[in-house]
Every structure is written in structure tokens, then in C-alpha cells.
Amino acid sequence: MSFLIFISGEQVNKILDMQTCIQLMRETLSALSRGEAIQVLRTAMKLEGRNVLGVMPSALLAKNIVGTKVITIAPDNSYKGLPSHQGVVIVFEAETGSLKAIVEGETVTAIRTAAVSAVATDILSRKDANSLAILGTGVQARMHVEAILQVRDIEQVYAWDRRLESAVKFSKEMSEKFDISIVPCSTSEEAVKHADIICTVTAAKEPVLFGSHVKKGTHINAVGSCTPDCRELDTELIKVCKLYTDRMESAIHEAGDYLIPLREGAIDEQHIMGEIGDILVGRISGRQDPEEITVFEALGLAVEDLAAADFVINQVEQREKSR
Template identity: 45%
Template sequence: MTILVIGREDVRRELDYKSCIELMRSAMIALSRGETLQIPRQIVRMDNGRMFGVMPGAMGGQREFGAKIVSVFPENHARGLQSHQGPVILFEPETGTLTAIVHAGEITAIRTAAASALATDQLARADAEILAILGYGDQAHSHVRAIREVRKLSQIRVWGRDIAKARAFAEEIGAEVGIDCHAFDSVAEAVRDADIICTTTAAQEPILFAKDVAAGTHVNVVGSSFAGPAEIDNALVLRSRYFADHREHVLAQGAEFIRAREAGLIDEGHLLAEIGEVLDGTKAGRGADDEVTIYKSLGHVVQDLASAWHLYQKASEGGWGTRVAF
């Protein structure tokens, strides 16, 4: 028996953002329709913010099944490594044999940003053109690349705790995408007049506050993936039309929503819809140009499986990837 190994460079080359956005569209609609199988992610939390997680699931009529097994080491960015390390593993639908191992870090970087771009396309104003990115890691890079697929950006504004690194990121990503890009010393300066904000940090306490967010802004809240760390304050949650990638998971693990609920500011009804329901046309998205909308992203194995099976099929047809005896 052989298994197909699809490495980081394979994923980067073959999983383009435009295609991944469409993969996420199908995956998120299927998730909201109850056409997928998954359980809440199993996370082992270790010292210094490190985590080890297992995310099993099935989709495609339960034929496309597998799991993501991943470690998350926030300090890896300083080492020149991705924060997410591990594989997405796929199993042959008829026999249950292991059939492929796909680089999870690169899939995570691309599919997370693609899902945010999909939500942005649904929830941001049609004329949105100024993007603010909070953070300068893998997700900051990928969110710029993805968001420009759904809006014609005129300016990118960047903030990070280390201003020198933020400036280096701004110079690098601005040159890559050909868009005017500048770093700012404070979050308030970076988000002033922004139409779209993406929070992609490892912040433990809020860095983005309602008072600094302009009317009509769309916010993708991405950095915190479990109950605990929060990137935005309670007042911003309260002010917003709030949408989730998946209701059950956000109610249990969406730190910002949980904090606002526990403070007595909102109840579960404040979570208006899953993005899949908006995409499917069963729930409304933005209602007016002056509303602040929030998309809370936790990430789900159906996103990883949709991406990995897509790559597996392309590799099988195209004859690339590496076959390994097993």
C-alpha cells in the first residue's frame, strides 16, 4: 500500500485563494445544513500558549473523512516557522485505509483566510476598500491575499506589537500585492476609517475597542480559537450584527462572545446566523451601510477536509505529490 504525501510547497502552489474561497462556500453551506459530521475539537493546552489539537470529521455524504492533527506554537513565527504544525490525514472511503497526508499548516493558513474572505464578501459594504490588519504572522499575510480577491482594495493599514516587524510586514505585503500599505503605532490609528478589519493576533486581552471602529465596518475576528483569549472588547460585540462560522462551537468556545454573554450584555440570540446560512439565503446578512458586522472564525475540520480532498484529487489526476510505501 502507498500513501500520497502532499507537502507545503504543493499546497501553496495548488491551493489558490480564489478556488479555496469557493471550496469554503460549499463547505460552510454543508456545515450549516447539517450535511457534515464533526465533534467539538479536542484541544490539549500546554504551557506558554502552546496547544495540541485533534479535529476529526466527515463530509461528502460521509465518504470524504479524515482528521487534522496539529500543534500550535505561537512563538514559531519568530523562528521562521508556521505556528500550526502537523498533517491533515485522509482515508479511502471504501476500505478505510490511510490514503493521504497533507500539510496542515499551509492548508490552515489558506483556508482560514479564504473563509474570512467569503464572509467579507457577504457582510462588508460593497464599496469597502480600506483594509486594516492587526498582526503580522501567517494569518496576516494570508488574509491580505484572500481579502483582495473579494474587494478592490486601495489601502492596507497594519498594526503589530513590534512596530519594526509591522513595518517590515507592511513593506513586504504591499510590494507583493501592489497596494499602498503602511504600519501604525497604535490599533486606534490603524483601524481609523477602515472598512474591513481582520484581527489575527495572539492577544490574550482585547486590543480592538468599539470606540475606535467606524460605522459600517466589517470585522473578521480570527486570532482566538478557544474560550479564553479575546481580541475585541464586549462593547464591540454588543454593537455588532454578530455572525459565526458555526453556532454550537462559537457559543462554547468563542471567547469574545462568551465574555460579553457572561457580562450580561447579550444572550445567545445576539448570534444572528452562521455564515453558511447567510450564503444559503436562509438568514439575512448586513442590513444597512452604517452597521458594524462581525464574523467570528474558529475554524472547522470541514474546511480542512474540503481543501485536502481537493488537493488529493488534483494530485491524483496530475501525477504530482510523493508516493510513500506504508
């Protein structure tokens, strides 16, 4: 492409529906496990307070693409009515190095993260799971309701946020959008105690989900707070669960949910069973017993952004050509 093309979040939303993205993430995580992608650790440059500038490079050589997401994370933005994640995904052709396009990153991040959780839920949760708890009621919470509904027949949703009014607003909005019963809860215990699937999507520093509140057989997607000193899950829960992740290298450098119990001596370095891509390609097993508690620790990978952005770019190009 000889001219610079910028693809807006609105275009991403129109092109990248959740079902398509779930399939794309399934393929991408499988490709990563087969060694067909280059994925390095993100650089997270700390700014004032808890703000971060993240640079996330990766390549998918079979697709001839290389690129990087550049994203700012400002966790307190929800108080200002601004998105907490803002950025772009820059995509090049790997062979020539030519720029393909720049894609708005906030929307890509929102959709691909929830789609990855749906992939993990599909392979790790019980087939008969029909209730969902969402802890945190921001952007990811909204996307996760949509994503989990794609992979399990959910009949009841529970929502908790540190601000009850936010959980109430979320429940009203999402129950109307998806025609499903959502109960706003004033404690996280109330939200999770009957849930078969739990998604933690908060910016918490300290645990919001406790082992003593989680019933046997539950699957958990731990998505928020992806830094070594912050966590959403307590030590007791990590100790008893079967723990999976998106990328081992990321987990051992970035996941407070794993690193804090490790530092406490509550678990050892063998505690992570493996990557969900390894389950997808049949290298390791997932859930073995209906009573097990499984946790998917999602750090978020550049290769997910690259694959999602490239899909959108190709769709835009095809639509332009057929005009």
C-alpha cells in the first residue's frame, strides 16, 4: 500500500465481530504454540502514578506481518470519563518492511482480550457451565459478557464493582443488550458464590477474588492488573487451582497473581500447567475433573493485537477493491 491508511475504532467495531475474533484468536494462539510467531516481552515504561506506556512488538511470519502496539494505560481515567487504554497497532509487511496500515488500538484491545478469554473458557470451563460472574464493570467487563455468551449457554450473570452504582448501571445496560438476567451485587463474594465462570476485569492492586468464596468446578479468567506487584486473586485460590496462561514468558515476568504467591513460598515454579495454545494444539491437557478450579491468567499478547489488526486491514483493502 503506497499511502498511509488509518483505520478507526468505529471501522474495527464494524468489521471485527466477536465470533470472528474468537476463531482468529484460536488460530493465533495455536500458531504461537507451534512456533510460527515471534513474540517478545512488552516494554512497559512507567509514568506518573500507575500510568504506563506499553510497546508490544510481534510477528506472524506465515501471514508475512510484523508490527507493534503502542498503548497508554491510565487506570484512573474511568473517573474522568476517558478510556483507560488508548493507542494504535502499527502493521508492516514482514518481507518488504512496508507499512500496511495503522489501526486504532483501544477497540482492538477491547475485542481481542475478551475473545481470548472466550477461547480459554471454551477449553477449560465445564460444558454445563451456565452462570457467570463479572468483577469490575468497565470496558473489558462489557466485552467479556458478549464473549462468554458465545461459548457457553449462560442463563444468569452476577456483576460486582467497587462502586455499586457502576454495577447497577452495567447490569441494566448489559441485560437489555443481551436479553439476559444480570444481578448487581454489593460484594464480590455475593457475585461469585454461585458462578460457574468468573471473569476478573478490574484495575485492582489487591485481591478482589478469594479462594474461600469460589465453588468447586469453577473456571476463572484473570484478566486485569497485569503487573508483578498487583493481583486480583488471593494466594489461597492460586494454590488450589490448575493455573494456565497465554504465554509462560509473560506470566513469569508480569503476573502478580502468580508472582506474589511464588514470593510468599505458597507455590513453586512448576505451578503453571502451561499455555492455552498448548492445549489447543493437543500438547497438554486442560480440565481433567468437573470439580477442578481452573484459572486462565491473561497477560495480553502483542501477537493477538497484530492478528486482529491485520484481519481488519485485509477486510478494508478487500472492500476498497470491490468498490
